[in-house]
Amino acid sequence: xxxxxxxxxxxxxxxxxxxxxxxFLLLSIFAPFSRKVKTVTxxxxxxxxxxxxxxxxxxxxxxxxxSTMTYGEFRMLQTKQEQWKHNRETINRGTFGNSAxxxxxxxxxxxxxxxxxxxxxxxxxxxxxxxxxxxxEGRFNKYYVDKGRYWLKYVVWDKPNEGHYEQKELxxxxxxxxxxxxxxxxxxxxxxxxxxxxxxxxxxxxxVISIIILIGLLYVYxxxxxxxxxxxxxxxxxxxKHVRQLYLVAGCMLGLPVLIILFQWLxxxxxxxYITADVQLATISTFFDYKYLLMAGLVFLAIAxxxxxxxxxxxxxxxxx
Amino acid sequence: MxxxxxxxxxxxxxxxxxxxxxxxIDITLSNLSILKxxxxxxxxxxxxxxICRVLECQPGDILEYLNPEEYQKLMG
Numbered sequence: 001x002x003x004x005x006x007x008x009x010x011x012x013x014x015x016x017x018x019x020x021x022x023x024f025l026l027l028s029i030f031a032p033f034s035r036k037v038k039t040v041t042x043x044x045x046x047x048x049x050x051x052x053x054x055x056x057x058x059x060x061x062x063x064x065x066x067s068t069m070t071y072g073e074f075r076m077l078q079t080k081q082e083q084w085k086h087n088r089e090t091i092n093r094g095t096f097g098n099s100a101x102x103x104x105x106x107x108x109x110x111x112x113x114x115x116x117x118x119x120x121x122x123x124x125x126x127x128x129x130x131x132x133x134x135x136x137e138g139r140f141n142k143y144y145v146d147k148g149r150y151w152l153k154y155v156v157w158d159k160p161n162e163g164h165y166e167q168k169e170l171x172x173x174x175x176x177x178x179x180x181x182x183x184x185x186x187x188x189x190x191x192x193x194x195x196x197x198x199x200x201x202x203x204x205x206x207x208v209i210s211i212i213i214l215i216g217l218l219y220v221y222x223x224x225x226x227x228x229x230x231x232x233x234x235x236x237x238x239x240x241k242h243v244r245q246l247y248l249v250a251g252c253m254l255g256l257p258v259l260i261i262l263f264q265w266l267x268x269x270x271x272x273x274y275i276t277a278d279v280q281l282a283t284i285s286t287f288f289d290y291k292y293l294l295m296a297g298l299v300f301l302a303i304a305x306x307x308x309x310x311x312x313x314x315x316x317x318x319x320x321x
Numbered sequence: 322m323x324x325x326x327x328x329x330x331x332x333x334x335x336x337x338x339x340x341x342x343x344x345x346i347d348i349t350l351s352n353l354s355i356l357k358x359x360x361x362x363x364x365x366x367x368x369x370x371x372i373c374r375v376l377e378c379q380p381g382d383i384l385e386y387l388n389p390e391e392y393q394k395l396m397g
Contacts, residue, residue: 319362321352 104263106130107203108175108191127199128173128191131271133264135187135282136174140165143174150174152278171274187282192274220252238310246304253297257290323392325385328357331376346371 069077109125126148136143140163142153150170157163173191224245231242261283268281332342339357343350348368355361356368369380376383387395 316362319355319360321348321356321361321364321368 104132104260105206105267106132106189107194107199107206108189109199110173110191125196127194127196129194129198129271130175131190131192131264131267131275133187133260133281133283133286134174134190134275134279135285137278137280141278143170145173154278170276170278172276172279174279187285190271190275190279192271217252217256220249224249238307238314240311243304243307243311246300246307250297250300250304253293253300257287257294260290261286323387323389325387325392325395326356326359326361326383327385328353328372328383331378331382335376337376342372342375345375 106129108128108130110128111125136152138154140155142165144151144153150173151167152170153165153167155163156166171192173193174188175191176188228242228245231237231239236242261281264281264283264286268275332339339353340350343353346368348371356364364384369383372378372383373380
């Protein structure tokens with residue numbers, strides 16, 4: 001029996017989706033202004049900070065009176081300031097140091113320098129186990145590094161709409177990624193300090209595993225589809241091998257984000273002693289990082305199903321006398 | 322599917338081999354073998370027409386419907 005097409009259900013679904021989108025937009029516009037935070041009470045905030053956040057207090061001195069500067073000079077100063085800030089953030093993130101990681105975990109050696117603004121510096125390296133896919137809890141919370149220790153400024157709400165900052169030390173370093181805001185969170189990596197011995201022991205295996213995974217993914221995502229295209233151009237179209245391979249590609253594309261999220265949860269469980277409640281796994285955000293892969297996976301799944309049907313038709317055609 | 326192809330019976334009656342039939346009509350020997358062995362999923366009217374013309378028979382002489390029990394018994 002044929003299923004009846006119900007346009008009223010479709011319309012209701014579209015309406016609900018529309019209302020949800022409008023609600024989300026309104027929330028994102030008005031929610032940030034609903035609460036205020038008073039000035040910071042902690043003293044250490046005004047000291048020399050090494051912050052991964054955008055609000056880096058260390059900037060080039062800007063003259064009080066910029067009115068005498070030409071636009072070109074002012075623009076150059078701005079560019080230099082941005083470059084300086086970018087360099088510092090890069091240093092803090094550990095991008096400048098040695099880092100081996102893939103989507104699940106990694107190891108990083110960071111050379112800290114509270115005053116450095118260029119990449120050419122010598123400093124003691126610190127070694128970390130890197131767990132990606134985390135976000136800082138609380139919209140107003142600020143993380144920073146001060147003299148090799150990791151701190152969190154968090155808000156204590158005195159009234160429903162007013163609060164003040166307090167600070168506490170964290171047992172891990174947090175490194176923000178470049179991706180910016182996503183689902184109310186700046187995603188980043190939790191960096192758990194490890195000894196140099198552990199770092200040296202696991203650094204190369206991580207690199208080898210990363211390369212193997214990369215080669216595997218390249219083979220599944222590019223080599224297999226390329227081979228299928230080659231076979232199709234030769235006239236071999238609907239074969240059981242193609243159907244199997246297309247299902248494999250679709251499965252890997254759809255399964256990879258799920259696998260990564262699952263593994264991140266397992267790692268969080270494994271390192272629960274180090275990871276405090278101030279950071280949470282940004283599961284939805286991580287899932288949406290793979291949106292194009294998921295879309296491609298769905299397309300490959302549709303193609304695989306079409307090839308499966310084509311194979312059946314081909315088989316029937318072959319046995320038609 | 323309890324439809325059996327009695328092509329071998331008709332070929333026996335007409336004292337003709339599958340190769341001779343294949344050369345008489347425009348169908349390959351492998352396709353005729355598929356039809357004879359009962360592996361075929363479908364048969365074209367044009368094929369049936371050619372076979373019936375050469376073997377001087379009716380389509381019912383080549384195709385036969387058996388009830389499922391009989392078919393099961395025949396196929397073992």
